[in-house]
Amino acid sequence: MKRVFLATAILLFMVGCLEKENLLDVDTDLGLGTGAGNLPVVAGVVPANAQQLIDDDPETPGVQATVIVNFPDYMDEVSLEGNVWVMNTTTGEDVTNLAITYNPDAKKLYVRHMDWSENNAYLLILVSGGVKNRWGSPIDGNGNGKDDGCPYDDALSTFYTAGSAPDSCVWIVPPIVTGVTPDTIRTADTLPPIVVVFDAGMDTTTLVSDNFSLVSETGSSIQLDRSGMTPNSVTFIPRSVLRFGNRYFLTITSSNVKADAPRNTPSYLLGLDADFDGTEADEPDFQSYFLCDTVSAPTVAVTDVGDGLQFDFDQRMDPVTLVLENIRAFDETGYVPGTLVISNNNTRVEYYFSRPTQGTFTAFVSKQAKSRYGMMLDGQATPNGIGGEPWDDFWWP
Amino acid sequence: MRYALIGLVLCSMALAYMPGSFRWQSTAGLWEDDYDLLFEPARIPLIDGNRVYTNLSNFVSNQEEQFGTQTRNFFLVGGSSNLTTPLYPGIVFDKFCHKTPLFTGLVGRNNDSLFGKGRLFYTELKDLDSNGTYDYKRVDVTEAEAWNQGDNLDCYGGLGFRTGSLRLGFGCAHTESSRKYVDPGYCYTFHRTDSSLITGLPTFLQSDSLEGFDRSSLSRTRFLLGGWYDLDYLSVGLNGGYALVSENTGHNHRGMTFEDRSPANPAIVDYVETQFTDTTNTPYQGYQASLSTAAFYCPRAEIESRFYVRLYTQSLGVAEAGGGLEANHIDSVCHPGTATGYDSCFHRYYGQRASQGMEFRTNQLFTLSDKFLLGFGAGFGTRSWEDSLVDTTGYLSFFSYDNGDTISGREDYQTTVRSSDEWLNRTTGRANILTLPVGFEYRILYPLALRLGAVHRITWRDVTSIEELVASSPRHTRIEYGDGTFSEFVGEARQEAGKSETVNTTTHSTEFSYGIGYCPIDNLQIDIMGFSRLTNLANWALSVTLKF
Known part of the structure; x- marks a missing residue:
């Protein structure tokens, strides 16, 4: 009995000695740069x-x-x-x-x-x-x-x-919208055809106006009438004219618009992938917008004039919005305080530096700068005619 | 410079407190003087009469050059008495304080160096538009501090008791020492103010400051207990000592930088703020204990054989507060966007310093004539020690960037990095030392005595140093993006697992010493060392003891 006890004790002692030495250890048996907690995918x-x-x-x-x-x-x-x-x-x-x-x-x-x-x-x-x-x-x-x-x-x-x-073979990805007209642009047409194109054949019984809505920025809803349809596209016409100066938002109810997929395709793949990131439990509705107006948003260009910068707008601006909070200059060390001089019928701002500068300049004009008609700045490199969008702050160069 | 001063501080701490009498030193440790008996309480009764020690005794470092330039500047007072027989008290007290200004690194207009606490002003005016008038002003103010401060205190009290052939003694010694060093590289402020002379408003503010110091301290309280018993030809003694020791080294450095590029318009935010912390604290606490026995055999008046055996041990461990922190924090505005983050490296120290040893020593002292004393001896000691320190390091950093728009996307991200290490640094060693002292005292003409001594020492030393990675957690990086996705990476596992070094050395050395003892009157004893050039009094080190 003693021998059995002794042998057991020795065995337990040896097992104890085999315990890993690294008290702070994480599992390092992983590929460098790929392991950790990344969600795995199929390569x-x-x-x-x-x-x-x-x-x-x-x-x-x-x-x-x-x-x-x-x-x-x-x-x-x-x-x-x-x-x-x-x-x-x-x-x-x-x-x-x-x-x-x-x-x-x-x-x-x-x-x-x-x-x-x-x-x-x-x-x-x-x-x-x-x-x-x-x-x-x-x-x-x-x-x-x-x-x-x-x-x-x-x-x-x-x-x-x-x-x-x-x-x-069945589908393994849900359908998506590949194009909308008009989309994120300004249009002067008060009865614009609204065309939605899908990447795959759709169940045309779901491409009905009940699943497509047009709402103005003021909240008023505009009835849509279907004017045309193909297996992977649908066209609607607003029943009433659109008002100038309003943004209109097109919404597609993702859960109701279905694909016409082969038999036995998993049902959760039939709904629209509105945000282009695959299927998910709470798929958002698809949204697009456009501006109905005859007046375009202002744009701006910048010139380096030596001891300052010159900002030229393509329209006469509201001078109240041409202030240092909305127009700034930076050099390699950061913000350069300055003074503004507005000229040329409110289409030009001269920015004179209040301190020595070094390196190249960066200029900023906030989308809060407005034209005399109240249109906010369209600061994109390729203007779409709509000002004041989240990405419409202007940066130069 | 900082480490040189720390080394100087440690050396000076080691030097403080009374290494021995001039007589003992100049005869290779063979003949003691009254001062040497003072620190073995049971032998205080052997001091014949009363003694008074003052700064003239030069007992703190023995390196005071009363006529030269080298000085330790200690205050010392002490003495022993037999007025309260059968109780024989003895005390010694010394203290030293200093605060020395150092070069701040700042240089004035005339190339003059600023010491202690310095401040420099700089003003610059500019004509930015070249119209002939100044329109821009820059004002810089720089301050820096540099000084070294030290405090030393030693006090000792002993009480001997004699009854018949029995002598007993109890003593207590306390040492307190602290040092503080302020490095100008870690203690400064810099302020810059730029302003427009046209608008009168500031255009740029910069503030850069760092404060802190290096410090070290030592506290040791030692209790002594001993007894001697005198027979006709033999005296035997037993002594024990126990000391509580605590020491601490470290530094505290904290700093901040701030740049405001839009100081006049709070509606426009453009700044960078960083904060910096670097602290370490390495406290040791523990004890030292020793037990020694001695036998003095004196078969005839002209022959004396002395035998000593001593055992000792020391154990100091890192206290719970041992550790450190290096941390940085940044908060800034980018163009566009904002960036904030921090990185921190946390240290936790564990470890101990332990040593044990024993030594055997014998001195054979002969009085060959009234004028000539000759002695030689032999000693053997062995000592082993271990100094280990485990540094557990945890690293954590966090950085967040937002590109400033209202859309959370992949351009906005938060990065978290973690890693940790545990390193062991351990030094173990053993030293065996054989000493062979020889010396004599020649009383040329009373009351003048010439002393010479030499010690040949053979040391066998084995030292093994180990640096070992005990544990390691690879660098782990997680990036969370504004669109809700994330990615993680595991860095490379540490490859350098450690190193070890073993050094075996054998050294032979012979140290010579010499001195003069002079008693012009019964109440005055003068001992001199360091007179290699008799005509140059600057080299002389004197010790004066008053006797009553």
């Missing part, structure tokens, strides 16, 4: 999305092949168990008897089946929240850098077997 799938899965044993009946998923990150092998699925999208049934293995050194996931059905299409699903990297971060299937949860962040890929074709 690539073989075969790529909507490509054919090649039979690697043609002499055996059926399709024997392996789908390979490459990760840039070290994955938690345990988290892969039960969270990798393949659905036969031709039949709508899940594929069983998959052989799923993970090579941690190669950071590759192998999904093999000994009898893929020919003339079928498949959808590979890596369940977000289940599949994690070694830091415990869930997979970011839509690659937007945010944890959107399941199923919105599921990593998806499709493939098909011999006898089928790429267009038999």
